[in-house]
Amino acid sequence: MQRVDARRAAAEIRRLLKDGGTAEHAAGVQWFFKDEIQSHGWYTADLRRAAVKYRRAILKEFGLPFLLRAADELFSGKNLEEKIFAVFLLENLTGELGEDEFRLFESWLPRISSWADHDALVHSLISPMVVAESSRTRNVFRWAKSRNRWKRRAACVALIRGARQKMFFAEIKQLTALLLADEDDMVQKGLGWLLRETAKFDAKRAVPYLMSIRGRGPRLVLRTACETLPAGARKRILAVRPGLK
Numbered sequence: 001m002q003r004v005d006a007r008r009a010a011a012e013i014r015r016l017l018k019d020g021g022t023a024e025h026a027a028g029v030q031w032f033f034k035d036e037i038q039s040h041g042w043y044t045a046d047l048r049r050a051a052v053k054y055r056r057a058i059l060k061e062f063g064l065p066f067l068l069r070a071a072d073e074l075f076s077g078k079n080l081e082e083k084i085f086a087v088f089l090l091e092n093l094t095g096e097l098g099e100d101e102f103r104l105f106e107s108w109l110p111r112i113s114s115w116a117d118h119d120a121l122v123h124s125l126i127s128p129m130v131v132a133e134s135s136r137t138r139n140v141f142r143w144a145k146s147r148n149r150w151k152r153r154a155a156c157v158a159l160i161r162g163a164r165q166k167m168f169f170a171e172i173k174q175l176t177a178l179l180l181a182d183e184d185d186m187v188q189k190g191l192g193w194l195l196r197e198t199a200k201f202d203a204k205r206a207v208p209y210l211m212s213i214r215g216r217g218p219r220l221v222l223r224t225a226c227e228t229l230p231a232g233a234r235k236r237i238l239a240v241r242p243g244l245k
Contacts, residue, residue, distance in 0.1 A: 006066055010073035013054060017042065017081045020050070039080045047081055051088030058089075064096060068104065075108050075121070083117040087124050094128045102129050102136060109143070112150040115186060122154045127161040134162075137171050144178045149186050152179060156190035163198040169205055172198055180217055192224025200228040210237045 017040050058067045067089055074086035090097075105125050112118045130136045137159070144155040155175055162168040172194060179191050199206035210217075210225055214237050217225075226234040 005062075006069035007073055009058065009066075009070045013070070013074060013085060014077070014079075014082060016050065017079065017085065020046075038078050042081045044084075047084060048088050051085050055089050064093070067093075068101065072104065072108075075111055075117075078113065080114070080116060083111075084120050087117075087120040091124045094125055095132065097129065102126070102133075105129070106139065109151050109154055110148065115153070115189075118150050118153060119157060122157040123160060126154065127158050130158050131162045131165065131167065134167070137168060140171065140175060141178070144175055149184045152182060152184065152187045153190035155179070156187070156194040160194055160197050163194060164201050166202045169198070169202065173209060176213065180213060180221070185220065188218050188220045189224065192221040195221065195225035196227050199225055203229065203233075207233050207237070214238070 020040070020042060055067065058070065071086040071089045074082045074089075077083065094101075105121065108121055112121065130140070140155045140158050143151040143158075146152055156179065159168050159172055159175065163172060176191065176195065179187060182188060182191070195206070195210065199210065206225075207229065210222070214222060222238060226237050229237070
């Protein structure tokens with residue numbers, strides 16, 4: 001019965017999302033993502049405020065399990081705002097979640113259709129849960145070997161919050177070895193993002209490592225990884241060498 005009620009709650013939210021956006025912003029989102037996105041044209045701040053309002057109401061009346069079911073229903077949709085709303089319903093609650101919920105979020109990865117819903121899910125929900133339980137890094141290496149581009153990107157983004165706390169350096173090097181030759185630009189951007197955060201918060205270890213891979217790393221990965229480094233270090237890492245792509 002609660003599953004049916006959760007579907008009804010998701011249907012109510014879908015009606016809200018359909019009626020509350022703007023056609024002008026939806027057109028802008030469509031232009032930005034080209035053919036990837038279905039959007040109702042919500043601005044992020046407005047969407048988050050609406051989600052927080054629903055979160056409070058649902059938690060007060062039905063509790064966290066119901067909220068999770070409603071979010072699961074929403075993330076099964078094709079619309080961008082539905083998926084982002086699902087994440088906003090649960091962000092900042094990951095400390096109350098466990099292994100069952102981690103597996104639930106992992107099951108959402110094949111539903112991803114763009115980097116926007118990907119990064120919302122992985123950075124806001126999965127990554128903090130990896131920090132909370134480091135044994136979950138084993139999933140990262142399984143995702144890194146997937147044919148699904150979003151799972152391979154997820155392997156990178158899932159470690160970012162840990163990188164900001166100087167965690168997982170050995171895992172980051174191992175993951176980089178697995179994905180450095182990946183030709184998918186979404187994966188390269190995800191890996192570059194991870195290495196950038198590693199360099200920003202742990203430059204003492206990251207800079208020598210980036211120097212060690214600069215002859216093999218794709219230019220996109222290295223440029224992204226160096227964005228927050230001092231000019232001198234950035235110049236050394238990005239110096240052209242034979243074999244650099």
